[in-house]
Amino acid sequence: MDDQQRRTIPLTQLTEDERMFQATVRRFAAEQILPLVRGMDEAQQMDAGLVRQLFELGLMGIAVPEEYGGAGGNFFEAILAIEEISAVDPAVGVLVDVQNTLCVNALVQWATEEQKQRWMPQLAADTVGAYALSEAASGSDAFALQTRAVRRGDDYVLNGQKLWITNAKEARLFVVFATVDPSAGYKGITAFVVEKEAAGFSLGKKEDKLGIRASSTCELVFRDCVVPASQVLGEVGKGYKIAIETLNEGRIGIGAQMLGLAAGAWGHAARWAKERRQFGKALVEFQAMQFQLAEMATEIEAARLLVYNAARLKDTGGDFLKEAAMCKYFASQVAERVASLSVEVFGGAGFVKDYPVEKLYRDAKICTIYEGTSFMQLATIAKLVL
Numbered sequence: 001m002d003d004q005q006r007r008t009i010p011l012t013q014l015t016e017d018e019r020m021f022q023a024t025v026r027r028f029a030a031e032q033i034l035p036l037v038r039g040m041d042e043a044q045q046m047d048a049g050l051v052r053q054l055f056e057l058g059l060m061g062i063a064v065p066e067e068y069g070g071a072g073g074n075f076f077e078a079i080l081a082i083e084e085i086s087a088v089d090p091a092v093g094v095l096v097d098v099q100n101t102l103c104v105n106a107l108v109q110w111a112t113e114e115q116k117q118r119w120m121p122q123l124a125a126d127t128v129g130a131y132a133l134s135e136a137a138s139g140s141d142a143f144a145l146q147t148r149a150v151r152r153g154d155d156y157v158l159n160g161q162k163l164w165i166t167n168a169k170e171a172r173l174f175v176v177f178a179t180v181d182p183s184a185g186y187k188g189i190t191a192f193v194v195e196k197e198a199a200g201f202s203l204g205k206k207e208d209k210l211g212i213r214a215s216s217t218c219e220l221v222f223r224d225c226v227v228p229a230s231q232v233l234g235e236v237g238k239g240y241k242i243a244i245e246t247l248n249e250g251r252i253g254i255g256a257q258m259l260g261l262a263a264g265a266w267g268h269a270a271r272w273a274k275e276r277r278q279f280g281k282a283l284v285e286f287q288a289m290q291f292q293l294a295e296m297a298t299e300i301e302a303a304r305l306l307v308y309n310a311a312r313l314k315d316t317g318g319d320f321l322k323e324a325a326m327c328k329y330f331a332s333q334v335a336e337r338v339a340s341l342s343v344e345v346f347g348g349a350g351f352v353k354d355y356p357v358e359k360l361y362r363d364a365k366i367c368t369i370y371e372g373t374s375f376m377q378l379a380t381i382a383k384l385v386l
């Protein structure tokens, strides 16, 4: 594409391939995910058959290059998939998000050829990944992590605990950050690929959450956990770079999750406003209702522009740090506002579990917390604009 063509293509205009991909994911979400949403939320359990279907459709290995059995897609396609799935269930959206934008992404960029040949085909076929950075005492201040990795012959021995790890229950591969030298500060941080079967590795407490309840969030426990040195991802002491770079990209995925959530909630609210009658009219005939829905639609469109722009910048190799932080921050705000207003549009029916907006309202809260809280996004934005 030359510069002239690039200038004339609107950001939200999809190519033929992107449109077909979006339609496929939308249909899959409506036909296969929708019937499971309430049950999975109540059981706090991701449906195993659904996870298999996500693999079969290629949605868990979107960015895995074709030579390793993946779909060989770009980052923007992953963003489209996360948006469409999250419009139906943001808990499934984050499963796909962590797999693609954090785990696969980290391996595509940092794994050796040997590591890629070993793990990429698994991640594309049937293996869920998780990404373990946070600990009890290190959340926003992630590089204050305390999990230790000590070299012993050809192995590292890991000791410590990770907290809040998404996908932990379903995952078999974990990208884990530990320090090889606490006195070196962030320069001691090293990334490892840990397999579930590793001696000394176990899952701890599973969290009982406010929202995205079908998505598992667990503690990871490392007790003299033996990890071969060949499973270091990237260089020893360069884990901080892997974390920073993957999370910068992951943030766009969370922006897409929240964009999808907001669009999903808006769709429910608009349908309800057309069907529900009060004072002898459909709710949508009242101007106050029209204006609320119009305002929400405008905010969703603005969030979509920010998310798509950040994703397309990433795919074209441009700088996207500011745009990623802005899209995550803004889409989070929009998701919370739209989900809240959608509950109000439903009235009493919005407050009960028989209708989908109650769940979306609960699900929206996570967006201001994970992959960098809203304050952390503002800190990044401020650093870059001031």
Ligand SMILES: Cc1cc2nc3c(=O)[nH]c(=O)nc-3n(C[C@H](O)[C@H](O)[C@H](O)COP(=O)(O)OP(=O)(O)OC[C@H]3O[C@@H](n4cnc5c(N)ncnc54)[C@H](O)[C@@H]3O)c2cc1C
Residues within 6 Å of the ligand: 098, 131, 132, 133, 134, 136, 137, 138, 139, 140, 141, 163, 164, 165, 166, 167, 209, 217, 366, 369, 370, 371, 372, 373, 374, 375, 376
């Ligand atoms: C459901 C869920 C899933 C998660 N999944 C993962 C995962 O897969 N992998 C992973 O590694 N982590 C994961 N996390 C952890 C998540 O990234 C952290 O919770 C998040 O980074 C915030 O850290 P914290 O909880 O320790 O809060 P804190 O860092 O203690 O923050 C508490 C409050 O203080 C504010 N604050 C902190 N520092 C500052 C500052 N300098 N200036 C102003 N305000 C500040 C924050 O904005 C926040 O409002 C998950 C968390 C949840 C809840």
